[in-house]
Amino acid sequence: MSAKKATKKTARKGARKTAKRAKRVATPKKSIYEFGKKTDGSSKLRNLLGGKGANLAEMARIGLPVPPGFTITTEVCTFFYENGRKYPTTLDKEMRQSVASIEKQLGKKFGASKKPLLLSVRSGARESMPGMMDTILNLGLNDKTVEALAEESGNAAFAYDCYRRFIGMYGDVVMGVQPQHENDHEPFDACLDELKKEVGVELDNQLTADDLKELIKRYKALIKSRTKSAFPQDVYEQLWGAVGAVFSSWQNERAILYRQKYNIPAEWGTAVNVQAMVFGNMGDTCATGVAFTRDPANGEKVFYGEYLINAQGEDVVAGIRTPNPIAKLKEEMPAAHAELEKVRKQLERHFKDMQDFEFTVEEGKLYMLQTRNGKRTGLAAVRIAVELVKERLINQKVALTKIPADSISSLLVAVFDEKAIKKAKLLATGLPAGPGAASGKICFTAEKAEGVAKSGGHAVLCRVETTPEDLRGMIAADGILTSRGGVSSHAALVARQMNKVCVCGASDVVINYGARTLTVGKTVLKEGDDISIDGTTGEIYAGHVDTAPSEVDQVLSGKKKPESSYTYQLFDQVMSWADKARKLGVRTNADSPEQAKNAVALGAEGIGLCRTEHMFFEGDRITYMRQMILSSDENERRAALKKLLPFQRRDFTGLFKAMGGRPVTIRLLDPPLHEFLPHDESAKRELANSLGVDIDIITERVHALHEANPMLGHRGCRLGISYPEITEMQARAIFEAAAACYKLKKPIKVVPEVMVPLVGFADELKNQAAVIHRVAEEVMTAKKVKFKYLVGTMIEVPRGAVTADEIAETAEFFSFGTNDLTQTGLGMSRDDAGSFLGKYKETEIMPQNPFASIDTKGVGKLVELGVKGGRSTKKDLKLGICGEHGGDPSSIEFFHNVGLDYVSCSPPRVPVARLAAAQAALK
Known part of the structure; x- marks a missing residue:
């Protein structure tokens, strides 16, 4: 069975089980909460609005530039599963009223042939589940509205780029156009790669408007041939399809696996966030990015993140292009960078924790799309908590609650031995995304990594970029290495949460899945060969490299002085507070x-x-x-x-x-007592000789004790x-x-x-x-x-x-x-x-x-x-x-x-x- 088919089967089972076990509840009195100029919710309604919806409402309340939208509550998700995937009868009316509210605020119209309103549709569980559920962007585009967007923006390539992205996402997530077998490529990506090859370009944003129109025709034909249905032109049909897909993704295989790992109850459900689109892909005055108010890998108080000019948010997170560090935005868009610095400080003061936020710059104007308490490594969790106390943003007791207890063990993880490193062969350097040292067998698939781990071995999952489908392998592996993607890519984000050693964006590393090889220059390693990665420095070594005790262990054993190790000082501080x-x-x-x-x-x-x-x-x-x-x-x-x-x-x-x-x-x-006795013949004979007795006596006694x-x-x-x-x-x-x-x-x-x-x-x-x-x-x-x-x-x-x-x-x-x-x-x-x-x-x-x-x-x-x-x-x-x-x-x-x-x-x-x-x- 293919991974996609398995996902569908698991989703159906999960949905049936949720429907069967959940208690009957009445129709929600209020299914939708708006945010923008009119904001109904706040961060206090996290259980109802999910983390994303609650924080969007909170950002709107404190005056940050949030595109208007609305959140369909987690209660509707529960209702959806309890009632055979049906919605409350009031939801249609509430949703149309909320869309009208967005239209009024922006002076745009959903589905109109002039000034069309486009929407994003995203999930939002109580606890962040990065990449586990489905997202739809640019919803509201069809054959008419795309022409209006092209005319209004004066940029036909931008408009058709948005349309092809929407068709690809909708065709995959809602209409189910997926790979037909294990080794098949993503169908829409295959179409895109084929067209780029035909017209002789390397990057997506090098395609012309005419190229994109041709791509759209191919996408639609692909949908028709695979599903026997046409891509929908009615914008409300699109919206209902997207909402249903997000609710359904609560029970997809990767979401279920993620919930199991992090003990997130299925009955919590997810909210759905519908928000007006803003565009980072309209040209060189536009950008999109993901940033952190502190370094999520080591906890240092620096503005940390990355962005892409002329791109949409999924381009950054998916790791398809390796983005630029946020510091470079100061050179390219100084005004936007300065505004983001103010936002960064405001977010930390308000939420009193390190924040992970998404932003878009549309023709020079900054918009905030999301914020949440950022996923961080164990080391970062400890450092951030201690330093927030020093900065008097929180007290010691609050600091203790902000450090996942398991995180403290990451300060005790092994590091590479200094002598062994001097002898090791340095292959390449990538972006350090998850600190620590990992050596193991090169594994190119999740299945291979699981197999190595099950046999008692150590695996390093090596991918061009990871996707949520790789989650099983990421759990099994000791370390994760990607050749593309930055510090906010899927690989980095998930690795930090799992406290996995991770190196991302190692552009000199060439991974060939077909040949099962990893190549750097003239060095060619095969699947199953040893590789070692340092998630603190980003360095990658050929072969196995021996490890040494952590800095904390070295201080505790007297090999290092406490004042020489900030890591030990952090450990000691948190332990004294805990005691x-x-x-x-x-x-x-x-x-x-x-x-x-x-x-x-x-x-x-x-x-x-x-x-x-x-x-x-x-x-x-x-x-x-x-x-x-x-x-x-x-x-x-x-x-x-x-x-x-x-x-x-x-x-x-x-x-x-x-x-x-x-x-x-x-x-x-x-x-x-039988556990202490030998059971094979040679061991029995050896014991008989040592005791000076006949082997038959040993055999008889072993049998008697069975x-x-x-x-x-x-x-x-x-x-x-x-x-x-x-x-x-x-x-x-x-x-x-x-x-x-x-x-x-x-x-x-x-x-x-x-x-x-x-x-x-x-x-x-x-x-x-x-x-x-x-x-x-x-x-x-x-x-x-x-x-x-x-x-x-x-x-x-x-x-x-x-x-x-x-x-x-x-x-x-x-x-x-x-x-x-x-x-x-x-x-x-x-x-x-x-x-x-x-x-x-x-x-x-x-x-x-x-x-x-x-x-x-x-x-x-x-x-x-x-x-x-x-x-x-x-x-x-x-x-x-x-x-x-x-x-x-x-x-x-x-x-x-x-x-x-x-x-x-x-x-x-x-x-x-x-x-x-x-x-x-x-x-």
Whole structure:
């Protein structure tokens, strides 16, 4: 199935599902809000008008030069899907009244043969979704109005250029003229390229009026042959077609994929913005551009953006022509540049954030077409927030809410190693659009990038320019490289939002999709060859280039001084603000002193999960572990465990020292025993020889330990109850390590937290706690030292959550193991769920991966039950979470709201958790 057909199929499914699931609502009382001289809306109506419509209204309200128009609300979108793609009966009347309002303001007439009014029709969701939905420009042109536009403007080439653009857009978006197979070119682009070749020109704006008239004939013929319908001449038929197409694009494949990635609910819908056209393609006194009030790549306070003379806005964003930097506009159109500088300052003062805005200069007059909070890299998000506080535009608390929690991790991304760069072959330099370093296999298609990523490799998506159809590949790739397009192109915009390494507009790079080659001068690289890109400098290297730790990591490890790194200073500032604001503690999941030290450097306040089973796989330990498992009686098991004890004690001592007295939660042995045994013949034979037993004994024991469903079998506390000597050895190792820390020259007052896994019955914990308490007394007596310790459990099976009040009679703390609680609560294996999760997300049965972000309505309810039950028995019961959800911002907000004391996550996620916890508290 072609990508376009797949898009249609997905859209139909999505539309049916939205219609089926949405609740019935009454016809909206008001379907349209106007902006211009008469402005009904404001930025406060974002949910109703979408981001674009709300901000257009707001710009009009503060006196910026906004072409008049109107917004059809998101409620109409909901109505549209609920009622079989029909509109409220009042919409036609409201729309005609609003068109009449634009006509009156401009002295033009929609569909008239003199002074025709032309319109743009654009989408506008609550959250910006760049390039994901459809747009129509120059609507209102037909065979008569194009002649009027040519006469009125005195520029026939301009008029027919607008008409051919409109026919191409309308034919594609509304009438469905699309490529017929995977390798087919866009049909209208193919027509255009063919004509340019025939008349011997390179650029679109070099075509004459007669050339464009010929192109229009070919476009119309193409539409007729593909759709069996003529291009519509009635302007209101055009308008209804465009409105319907924008609403329908809410359920196209790329929009659905984008919503899934950024957790945008389908029920929000999109608004439709209809606005009077202004023209940047009337000649050399006209221009169009996209600009940012600050650099979206690094956050620097500079006027940043690009423009094209004699062009329409889509030319800039699509990356078809590489535009000029905004600084050059000062030379070519000084008055427009000066006015834009004033607008830039006004926008930041009013919206109190970095803005991304679109503008058009029509015969020297500036018009503002859109503004929104600009997509930015993680580094830029942090820098902009900090500097806006310094400029007193916002306070610290507001600054914290403006930094997506995941963004802070981008300050910790690797950079290219300085020594490796000196040896690398520099191919070319493009525009730095997404900072960081990426090395990977050259991939020319989204499908190829996905394939490389799925196989565990690293991909760099290399395109002439990207389109929304490349979204899957952009998500899969480590880096993105384009040979055309600027810093406001689709590639740059999406890469910044995803925090992807990106280099755009590398004009020396020649990409040949047919030959599957990337050429720079005499160097030819093939698909699958390694390439490396630096999104901070724009440099492109042949082959793989080794990376080095980030500047922040280098400061934290002592290799750099804090004052030498502005990036570190930004990181440190935001983290200090976050720590003041948050209520949740942040711990780490760590099994070794090195992991623990790294986590402490990043701000971890303790260890929330030490998985002791990870310690059994090093060196001789695995042999002793296997010897214990294969023992025929308790005496043999104790002999093997005695050999393991010194290793465990040394491990725990190292952890306690690394944590310097911070709390350390140690989970007792959790996985089933068969995981430690060999399963292939050569490994079994090697083990038999090392233990001096017959291989048949090994084979028989492995077979005996086999379980049909190990996740639900003989593991966790069930092992400790069956073989209490295992619990005894681990408890002894923990407490002897604690005692040793108390007897150091500089004593470390360790308070170990011993966690019993997989408890579902109160008596299971009582059984294991009795062993642990006995061993603690024995060690304190033998070592002549007294220390505090806690015994608690991991709530990871539904029964444990439901009977938490009973379990809390023995437990001194709970840690919710949400990985297994999700598996047992949903009846899904995270190892096998991948085979159907994609379909579940696509159909929105399960909008998010429950193993990445907590299922608040299901598994979350179990957590709430556990919290309520546990604290009903012990008001001061310590509560934490140590599953992977502990590093997910939306999950952290949930854990804050249900009253946990701390979250625990992997060391690299600690800064993310600190910021997310602060944001949860501020909400």
